[in-house]
Amino acid sequence: SQKIEQNSEALNIQEGKTATLTCNYTNYSPAYLQWYRQDPGRGPVFLLLIRENEKEKRKERLKVTFDTTLKQSLFHITASQPADSATYLCALVPTAGNKLTFGGGTRVLVKP
Amino acid sequence: DVKVTQSSRYLVKRTGEKVFLECVQDMDHENMFWYRQDPGLGLRLIYFSYDVKMKEKGDIPEGYSVSREKKERFSLILESASTNQTSMYLCASSGGDGGGYTFGSGTRLTVV
Numbered sequence: 068s069q070k071i072e073q074n075s076e077a078l079n080i081q082e083g084k085t086a087t088l089t090c091n092y093t094n095y096s097p098a099y100l101q102w103y104r105q106d107p108g109r110g111p112v113f114l115l116l117i118r119e120n121e122k123e124k125r126k127e128r129l130k131v132t133f134d135t136t137l138k139q140s141l142f143h144i145t146a147s148q149p150a151d152s153a154t155y156l157c158a159l160v161p162t163a164g165n166k167l168t169f170g171g172g173t174r175v176l177v178k179p
Numbered sequence: 180d181v182k183v184t185q186s187s188r189y190l191v192k193r194t195g196e197k198v199f200l201e202c203v204q205d206m207d208h209e210n211m212f213w214y215r216q217d218p219g220l221g222l223r224l225i226y227f228s229y230d231v232k233m234k235e236k237g238d239i240p241e242g243y244s245v246s247r248e249k250k251e252r253f254s255l256i257l258e259s260a261s262t263n264q265t266s267m268y269l270c271a272s273s274g275g276d277g278g279g280y281t282f283g284s285g286t287r288l289t290v291v
Contacts, residue, residue, distance in 0.1 A: 101279055108287075110183075110269050111222075113279025156222070166212070166237065167273075167280055169222040 069094040071170035073157060078175045086144040088173045090157035093138060095168075097159035100133055100140050105154045105172065114155075115142075147177045182206075185270050185283035192290050198257040200286050202270030210273045211253035212280065213237075213245065215266040222269065228253055229275075260290045 072091045080086045090100070099118045103111035117124045117133045117140065124131045130143040144151050156172040186201035204211065212227040214237075224237030226245040234245050242264060246254045253272075257264055267287050271280040 103279075108285070110271070110282030110285050111280075113281065116279060166224055166227055166235075167271075168224070169214075171219075171221040 069168075071095070071157065071159060071168060073155075073170040073173045075171055075173070078173055080147055080175065080177055082148060082177055082179050084147055086147050086151070086175050086177070088142040088155055088157075088175070090140040090142065090170055091138060092159060092170075095138075095159055095161055097135075097161060100131075100157060100159045101167065102129075102131055102140075102142050103156040103158060103169075105156060111156055144175070147175075149177045149179050151175060152177050183270055183272050183281050183283040185268075185286050187286050188284065190286060190288045192257075192260050192288065194261060194290055196257075196260050196290075198260050198288065198290075200255040200257075200268055200270075200288070202253045202255070202283055203251050204253075204270075204272040204281070205251065206272060206274070206281065207250065208272040208274050208281075209250070210275050211247065212271045212273075213243075213253065213255045214269045214271065215239070216269055216285075217266050225255065260288075262290050264288065265290045 070093045101116045102114045105111040128145045132141045154172040154174045158167045158169045183204045213225045214222045216222045228234045228247045244256045269285045270283040273280045
């Protein structure tokens with residue numbers, strides 16, 4: 068069956084350190100993969116998109132990697148700040164289709 | 180600032196009522212989506228639409244229907260609300276160009 072798996076345990080990290088989140092998928096051939104941030108009681112907010120032919124993408128303090136052999140994406144928040152505390156969702160679009168399927172999300176808590 | 184607007188933040192309805200959840204986007208996007216989000220189950224796609232008057236079933240369409248009479252508006256209808264439809268409902272739109280989805284703030288629906 069198709070699965071998108073993110074670590075369901077919260078990630079507690081000290082301010083200034085790098086947070087690394089993992090997204091693994093099975094039985095998908097994604098055209099691209101996206102990362103979103105979600106704050107409690109709010110809708111997800113789009114952060115980054117990486118395509119199947121790209122290895123790495125950066126945006127300010129965020130970095131995403133995409134390894135289609137390992138079927139894995141890593142999401143890094145460098146120099147983390149308390150304001151980065153949120154749930155981060157990965158989502159992918161299969162090669163054939165346009166609908167986004169989401170992982171369960173990983174909650175990040177950055178402590179001052 | 181581009182927006183997806185959901186008509187209500189909180190709704191309480193009785194079992195058996197017909198419920199309408201409205202969503203409007205101002206980005207001229209072709210694609211619109213309805214998800215529900217539940218603890219431990221993540222975001223699940225209910226219905227989506229690629230164009231006016233077009234609709235496609237998502238992963239959990241049972242008990243729901245949709246309407247898209249105008250490009251900017253996508254309505255989710257619960258024909259006869261049941262307690263297992265208590266959830267956070269999220270509307271999203273996308274331009275279909277591989278870009279990220281823009282989500283609304285969500286409607287927290289409680290069916291009693």
